[in-house]
Amino acid sequence: MCDDIHEGLIHDPTVSRRTFGLLSAAAAGGLATSAYAADVVEKDVEVKTADGAADAALFYPAGKGPWPGVLIWCDFLSLRPVFREMGRRLAGEGYVVLVPNFYYRSRKAPVFDGAFDFANQEHRAKITPMRALLTNEKIEADAAAYIDFLDAQPQTNKTKKVGVQGYCMGGPLTVRTAGVRPARVGAAATFHSGALVTTEAASPHLVIPKTKAAYLIATAQNDDKQRPTEKDELKKLFADNKLKATVDVYAADHGWCVKGSPVYNEAEAERAWGELLKLYKANLA
Template sequence: MCDDEIHPGLIQDPTLSRRKFGLLAAAMTGVATVAHADDAVEEKDVEIKTPDGVADAALFYPKGKGKWPAVLMWPDIWSLRPVFRQMGRRLAAAGYVVLVPNLFYRTKKAPVMEGAMNFADPKDRDTIMALAKTVTPTTAVVDAKAFVAFLDTQPQTNKAEPIGTQGYCMGGPLAFRTAGAIPERVGAVASFHGGGLTADGADSPYLLIPKTKAAYLVAIADNDDQRDPASKDKLKAAFAEAKRPATVEVYAGANHGWTVPGSQAYNEASAEKAWSELLALYKKALA
């Protein structure tokens, strides 16, 4: 995993509770979004066999009878933890079967870090970067195929519809790689403050765009854009050349990590805007 896919200075609270998450959402939307999602959604801890071992993950889907499009949600560098469970519930409540895997199952079950985590702290940084290096372009393809196959075995999944995949921070490139690995299945890709999407090298995620059949949403953090302003132009050019429908947008004033409640950079207004854009993408592309 390229260091460019990780932004320094992040502070995350992996123990963010349902109540805290609900208060954050209610403060922005005026409704108890998460409490409603918990009432409407089934949640299961699952284990998924892959060629490299057994991955721990969380599965969410709407309560009641029915079938819904599936979504593979790739978390950020801190991997599967309470806040991403809450995000999975929220998306499932909108009418999707959602899988949130532990990125680092080859090394450690989730949660992979305990307590507040600061990327600026050398000990925390060294620990999480050692885990991040276990995720490579090769393992990403192995995992994407296994996770999508698992979703397609679920009785709640509507296999007649394409699946969506979304990623945060280092999960952004993983979403791109999922679309490249299973183009006939993936209909929508979303990246939120994804790092290294246009990194140098033959295995750069954006080079997979011509192989895919998906529509894209790429939401870029303001400070990431300042660090690499050419990246968005490379993405736009690649999407245009491949004739892939895509929205590439820099979120002014929103820094890396702004979509994840509990992070130092969390920005409620911009996070809700990004969430609305995500639902609009899925409504159009996964129907």
């Protein structure tokens, strides 16, 4: 899991229960709610897991399919409007996209009301107990349930591989997902990920040899300064296991891909998005 919490990672003024409720109402009716969503169907769904039912957002192109499936792991604050927008945008490119609330054991999304300040200890204290429930075993069980849910959708092309992508703490979750379903996951992408190489016995990087996916590791420049050897260790690990991978440091800080973050960097976010689409086009076959 992501143990690195960076001040100011996300400040999303759109995160409120009223806003989220309005978006959810539109989604329940399959209505488009974004400029990216002209030909996209959006639905609020529940995914059955070993511990209950995870609330999630499902997106897929309008019209005839089927299309490859993609799972998105959000950052520290889980499912909220900015990640719904990502899901709609990706679905518009020809994918069936599932964006779950990984804190479902504690609270339905959005899990935090109002703007979130990582420098505020009271704000962080409200999320920490929810996060503590996400053990590696729980994450892996949930990942399997999410992929099985995608495969059960009539819009999903089950002859194609599945993609998975994650942001911040969603980075390690992405790697673990590729290990849970190595025969299904054909591409995995992380953006400003939490630590992927640690000294812990359950370090995420130890899962990589069990996977068969092609990888895109997009690292923030300030994360690279904190973990300067990680990129080289990952490159060697991918090469040793004959896995296709692009490991790159972006000229932007942790959180740069997420609109609403004070460090959002549109140019680098769009570059990362373009690389993501190349990864999926080449490997979800």
